[in-house]
Amino acid sequence: MEDMMKSFKNNSMKWRYFKQTLFFGAVRLSALIIALALGGILFYIIVNGIGAISWDFITKPPTDSMTKGGIMPAILGTIYLTIGAIAIGLPLGIASAIYLTEYAKQGRVIRLIKVGINCLAGVPSVVFGLFGLGFFVIFLKFGSSILSGSLTLGFLILPTIIGAAEEALKAVPQTFREASLSLGVSKWQTIYRIVLPNALPGILTGSILGIGRAAGETAPIMFTAAAYFTAKLPGSIFDEVMALPYHIYVLATAGTNIEATRPIQYGTVLVLVAVVLSIDLIAIIIRSYMRKNKRW
Amino acid sequence: MTRQTKEIIIKYVFFTFSLVSIIVLGLIVFSLFREGLPIFGKVSVKDFLLGMEWYPTSDPPSFGIFPLIIGSLIVTVLATIIAVPLGVMAAIYISEIAPQAIKEILKSVIELLAGLPSVVLGFFGMVVVAPWLQDTFDLPTGLNIINASMILAIMAIPTISSLSEDALYAVPREFKEASYALGATKFETITRVIIPSALSGISTAVMLGMARVIGETMVVLMVAGGAAAIPGSIFDSVRPMPASIAAEMGEAPFRSAHYQALFAIGIVLFFLTLFFNLVADYVSHKFRQVGSGTL
Numbered sequence: 258m259e260d261m262m263k264s265f266k267n268n269s270m271k272w273r274y275f276k277q278t279l280f281f282g283a284v285r286l287s288a289l290i291i292a293l294a295l296g297g298i299l300f301y302i303i304v305n306g307i308g309a310i311s312w313d314f315i316t317k318p319p320t321d322s323m324t325k326g327g328i329m330p331a332i333l334g335t336i337y338l339t340i341g342a343i344a345i346g347l348p349l350g351i352a353s354a355i356y357l358t359e360y361a362k363q364g365r366v367i368r369l370i371k372v373g374i375n376c377l378a379g380v381p382s383v384v385f386g387l388f389g390l391g392f393f394v395i396f397l398k399f400g401s402s403i404l405s406g407s408l409t410l411g412f413l414i415l416p417t418i419i420g421a422a423e424e425a426l427k428a429v430p431q432t433f434r435e436a437s438l439s440l441g442v443s444k445w446q447t448i449y450r451i452v453l454p455n456a457l458p459g460i461l462t463g464s465i466l467g468i469g470r471a472a473g474e475t476a477p478i479m480f481t482a483a484a485y486f487t488a489k490l491p492g493s494i495f496d497e498v499m500a501l502p503y504h505i506y507v508l509a510t511a512g513t514n515i516e517a518t519r520p521i522q523y524g525t526v527l528v529l530v531a532v533v534l535s536i537d538l539i540a541i542i543i544r545s546y547m548r549k550n551k552r553w
Numbered sequence: 554m555t556r557q558t559k560e561i562i563i564k565y566v567f568f569t570f571s572l573v574s575i576i577v578l579g580l581i582v583f584s585l586f587r588e589g590l591p592i593f594g595k596v597s598v599k600d601f602l603l604g605m606e607w608y609p610t611s612d613p614p615s616f617g618i619f620p621l622i623i624g625s626l627i628v629t630v631l632a633t634i635i636a637v638p639l640g641v642m643a644a645i646y647i648s649e650i651a652p653q654a655i656k657e658i659l660k661s662v663i664e665l666l667a668g669l670p671s672v673v674l675g676f677f678g679m680v681v682v683a684p685w686l687q688d689t690f691d692l693p694t695g696l697n698i699i700n701a702s703m704i705l706a707i708m709a710i711p712t713i714s715s716l717s718e719d720a721l722y723a724v725p726r727e728f729k730e731a732s733y734a735l736g737a738t739k740f741e742t743i744t745r746v747i748i749p750s751a752l753s754g755i756s757t758a759v760m761l762g763m764a765r766v767i768g769e770t771m772v773v774l775m776v777a778g779g780a781a782a783i784p785g786s787i788f789d790s791v792r793p794m795p796a797s798i799a800a801e802m803g804e805a806p807f808r809s810a811h812y813q814a815l816f817a818i819g820i821v822l823f824f825l826t827l828f829f830n831l832v833a834d835y836v837s838h839k840f841r842q843v844g845s846g847t848l
Contacts, residue, residue: 287643294707298707382770475672530673
């Protein structure tokens with residue numbers, strides 16, 4: 258070793274490239290560790306969860322105080338909550354982004370709005386849960402319901418959607434707008450007829466990542482929408498629902514028999530991961546396809 | 554209505570929509586204060602923040618959240634120590650070294666990692682990491698600081714890595730070319746030119762990653778163990794602030810002192826993460842790289 262070091266010092270070029278090789282090795286190792294972490298977690302969940310998956314598991318409600326049966330109400334609840342979150346987050350997010358990219362001029366107000374969006378993006382999910390409880394459940398008297406949960410999740414994903422929509426709107430070439438305006442078309446019609454249709458695929462794929470997040474969040478719905486167990490399916494938006502993430506938490510920590518329900522837990526985790534990651538994967542694939550086939 | 558007035562109305566409608574984020578922030582503060590501030594009629598702010606005992610259901614109860622704050626800080630610091638080297642190095646690999654195909658795959662991997670629901674990671678920590686830690690180190694429980702920190706690091710890596718990569722990517726091409734022209738190796742160019750130029754972006758990435766970790770709930774709820782005491786080692790259990798809120802809100806009677814104390818923890822958590830975000834925002838604007846002229 259001692260000799261090796263000496264020879265490197267004598268031959269500085271070699272020493273410099275040796276350091277580079279070491280560094281590149283460390284950098285590659287980091288990337289590998291991250292990839293293995295994802296791969297390992299997914300592999301483990303699939304191997305352990307696949308045995309629990311059956312048609313009955315997906316289409317039947319739980320039985321015997323949640324130690325047997327399926328998870329259909331939780332799947333349905335997650336779908337309701339996610340659709341609700343999109344219905345709130347998407348229009349508000351797109352409208353926000355339209356103002357920021359199409360109308361706003363650089364200045365203090367815009368800076369303030371952008372800081373506000375960044376801060377909202379950083380609000381912890383459990384604080385969103387408290388907000389939903391304090392504001393929607395108690396102050397507006399919506400109770401613990403699909404409505405309260407959807408509103409909470411909708412505002413949670415709002416910053417993600419604004420970000421995605423801003424990026425997509427900015428990607429529409431300025432010449433499109435100029436061409437439209439030069440024909441005497443008003444600004445609003447230009448946005449509505451030219452800018453939005455061109456930006457929409459980008460807005461939607463970007464938003465899908467936010468939607469995946471809404472489907473997987475637990476803390477925001479714990480106090481606002483999620484029920485431990487409901488015998489019947491929800492009849493209106495003022496009913497509580499079961500949800501996949503909360504179901505996992507309940508079974509893994511507070512179930513009647515934690516060890517005996519492990520297979521159900523693994524199965525539920527697999528279903529949730531499959532739902533969320535396939536949503537994300539679709540977005541990633543569409544996006545890379547769009548980037549390759551850009552028309553302008 | 555003339556076309557002009559119509560256009561102006563539309564503009565103001567969109568302006569109103571753009572204020573929604575700020576309005577929601579205001580409503581968050583309003584709700585937290587409305588439900589949480591009454592606790593300070595019963596406990597002083599100082600006793601709340603620095604009190605060593607969190608026994609919300611004893612008689613008389615005591616509401617000292619200092620052990621919870623310490624729990625949050627410890628797991629955050631440890632998770633950052635694990636996540637920063639991995640995240641930043643991966644970003645360097647993606648932006649400077651990796652071939653195009655690997656780059657695409659790795660970016661997707663990081664995005665999917667970011668998409669893993671926190672409850673799934675918490676579950677993984679419970680059923681895989683905890684038993685492994687318990688057996689390997691012969692511990693009474695595997696639900697402890699180091700377990701929580703490792704899982705939290707996995708959650709912080711995507712934030713740190715993707716934002717660092719953006720920062721590295723934004724370093725002007727001429728910088729690299731100038732460095733190569735002077736005979737520097739790729740390694741020297743990366744460590745002496747590219748990283749220093751991207752440092753404000755990387756710092757922002759680290760701070761946003763930390764903010765995410767402090768506020769992360771399900772992981773610390775499921776794998777940190779839940780002991781509301783100052784830990785003696787990284788193998789002890791802790792009860793970070795978000796875990797306390799999530800675990801106890803269900804059983805705290807409506808508008809009891811306990812319920813109000815949990816909202817007050819929410820206030821602390823909100824302002825702590827707000828602080829991190831504002832600092833990150835300040836750093837990214839103050840030291841923003843505008844073209845190559847500012848260096």
